[in-house]
Amino acid sequence: MTKIYTSFKKFNPSICWVVVALFILNLFAQGLAEGGRWDLYEAVAMADRWGNGFGYSNGSMDFYKPSTPYFPGVAILALLFSPLGSYQIDALLFVASALVVFLFCMLYLVYKRSNGIWPLHIFLVFCIAVSHYLLSHWLSYAKEFKPDTISLVFFALGVFLYAKIESGLWRGLALAAAFAIALIFKQQIVAPEIGFLIASLFGVRPLRDKIANVFFVCAGIFSGLLIIFFVDGGFFYAIQSHAGRGFISINNDEHIKLLFEVFGILALGFIASGKAGFLTCCSRVYKNNLLFLPAIAWLIACLAGAMNVGGNIGNTAAGVVLFLPLIAFLFEKSKPVIIFALAFVLMISLVKNLTGSDWLHRAHNRVTMDAAISNFVSNIKPRSILISGSSYLAVRGAGIQRVSEIDTWAHIRLGVNRMKVLANGDALIRDLNPDVIVCVEKCQVFDRLYSFNPKKNGYREISMESEKGTGVLFVKRSWIDNLPEIGGDWDKSIR
Structure with missing residues (x-):
């Protein structure tokens, strides 16, 4: 012993x-x-703006830019x-x-x-x-x-x-x-x-x-x-x-x-x-x-x-x-x-x-999902996009002129500055009028909390559910007719 x-x-x-x-x-x-989800990606989005507008969102005046x-x-x-x-x-x-x-x-x-x-x-x-x-x-x-x-x-x-x-x-x-x-x-x-x-x-x-x-x-x-x-x-x-x-x-x-x-x-x-x-x-x-x-x-x-x-x-x-x-x-x-x-x-x-934990397969699926969304967004070349906090990596570097974030608006809406922003999610969609809406982890939580429903506001849903992960994109219906031919499954899912 x-x-x-x-x-x-x-x-x-x-x-x-x-x-x-x-x-x-x-x-x-x-x-x-x-992945880093919103905890990390919002900070990364701020870092990406270092040479051009580093800082937090001031609300509607900067279209609710991603901010930690x-x-x-x-x-x-x-x-x-x-x-x-x-x-x-x-x-x-x-x-x-x-x-x-x-x-x-x-x-x-x-x-x-x-x-x-x-x-x-x-x-x-x-x-x-x-x-x-x-x-x-x-x-x-x-x-x-x-x-x-x-x-x-x-x-x-x-x-x-x-x-x-x-x-x-x-x-x-x-x-x-x-x-x-x-x-x-x-x-x-x-x-x-x-x-x-x-x-x-x-x-x-x-x-x-x-x-x-x-x-x-x-x-x-x-x-x-x-x-x-x-x-x-x-x-x-x-x-x-x-x-x-x-x-x-x-x-x-x-x-x-x-x-x-x-x-x-x-x-x-x-x-x-x-x-x-x-x-x-x-x-x-x-x-x-x-x-x-x-x-x-x-x-x-x-x-x-x-x-x-x-x-x-x-x-x-x-x-x-x-x-x-x-x-x-x-x-x-x-x-x-x-x-x-x-x-x-x-x-x-x-x-x-x-x-x-099957972590390697899950990591591969996450990267594949982000890459698929990034490829789609890059192909259709939207001028403006509205994303969830966990979606920034999927649209990063796509050359979009205006990137807005639902979480940024929600953060302001919950506090004492709520009167300085729009009252609900549907009003946010109508005001920003983005060409594309992206939610890597789906948008249901925003609809439940803030009445955020793109389909009721003239958007076509493109589901990303597969073994590669879950996500959803919404493309403006009036904008679809003006899109160039993309080809492949993406074109079929839109048309």
Whole structure:
């Protein structure tokens, strides 16, 4: 038995690193299969306008051009990756997957500064297990580059630098820079930054240091916001249009399930640490308020996002992420054999997911579908087009003079600026009068939410349903007669 236990300890690091590699590969494979969808493609659309009208939509005056509802960090990152050409999206999807593990590494640095005793490989396996089994809704967004993850990376980096660097100008500048960059990616990160500011005021540092902390944290937040204000449409679209949306209930099965799972893992932690160990862990959490208060603030911000119209369980799941180092305190007394068993189960689960997901075939179908739509649009040469948020890649580079997006209009319509846009989807179609409408993931959701029905407004539907994927195009009936001969199945489907 002793030899088996020793073997477990010896091979534990190797198995843990295999789990890490499989985890990243799983996220990347799923990302390739499903694509970046609107989370990434709207940012890419903004990046494509860098030399000609970079910025957010201002509504009807620019015909609702594709715009991300988040701050422009991912759009700027997409611009930096643009020299990769056709591999740009794949590279961004890989970065999105790798950033999840990189965030765990940043949280590990904070964990170690809080006197955590686990080595990195054990901490990573723990975070992967919690995320894989409890926070899958967060991972589903993270892999398509929803900016929560990269924003948290820079926030955690700022917290670590604050704890690592001695008091002085360099620490203040590093903190301000990290917090500013974090804010450039996601609006809600301002909540844990303010939480950090409050926590720093309760520390034992001299009054002079506390005043300096206030200055540099506020300077970071102000710098990040200033950049947003300088981006065209930044205040109108990325800040103001989020306000006044109303609320939805989070009293649903998904949230109740997540609540029970979180309490379940805390109960397991109580069992693993024992009563005395649990009280000690609670004391450690309280003393480490530089992470605890920001984690509370982040959770509140994410819950507010989930309750806001347009939010969902993914927002709430993301709100749990900053608690991972604190939850890890409860499990530090776990025996190495338990960690090995967890890593082994994870390895089997990840391999099963990867081999059973048919991701390569799905990725091929997605690319084929986008290429087919792109080919069709390029052949008929429309002057204007209206797309869903997930459809930009299918019409990118087709040389269309005016590209409008349904999601852009919907984003403005939901907030306080609703009176500045058209009342419903049918009115949007009539006002824009696009030659073609494209919905890679179909348009039914827009009809259900916004009374968006192209067929009632003089358009001919061309279904794209096949083993290659699902999608639909609508071509204006009055425009079909003036189209040139395309030939093949496309011509038959139109005529």
